[in-house]
Amino acid sequence: AQKITQTQPGMFVQEKEAVTLDCTYDTSDQSYGLFWYKQPSSGEMIFLIYQGSYDEQNATEGRYSLNFQKARKSANLVISASQLGDSAMYFCAMREGFSGGYNKLIFGAGTRLAVHP
């Protein structure tokens, strides 16, 4: 069964506007972590943001925020004020269980975001 679902293969947004990338997950664990990574055309994987299942506040990192809706099992990434450099592939990922530094992640298929001037 697919654990992480990203239903948008591709998205586009106008520069300076906000965009939401969708991610839903499936787990029976009470403790888990949700991640977003960015992969620009150069290929490296860049960590963006993390949300723990017990965190009550939505995570934020600069222009990135994670809209965590536990009951719906969704962890959408919101990018505010999009920039041309945000054009990339974005992956949602999940770690089941407590970390302790051990992070065996399950990834979604990714969403390719294009930012238009």
Add this chain to the structure above:
Amino acid sequence: DAGITQSPRHKVTETGTPVTLRCHQTENHRYMYWYRQDPGHGLRLIHYSYGVKDTDKGEVSDGYSVSRSKTEDFLLTLESATSSQTSVYFCAISDFMLPISTTNEKLFFGSGTQLSVL
């Protein structure tokens, strides 16, 4: 940036030949992982290690073996490469660090190896 070096960065090989990819880290992290990236599948875990000589299978381990004889090196071997193993391979590392922070919840990735099996 985490000190992770993958070698080679690019490799073209023929079906049936053995291939070894190397991941070297300078962070002394306990956990190491090999992922492959394919369009439509995201990244899928091949094998991982939780210490020297301690390894286990991931989601897509068939056709792959690994070895970790030193903390800093994690080798991925394709015993007899097939065209279905054409992919981008990523090594990643993680560990528990003090002070406690979000850093403990991260995977740090290498730059990837593009492998083409003809």
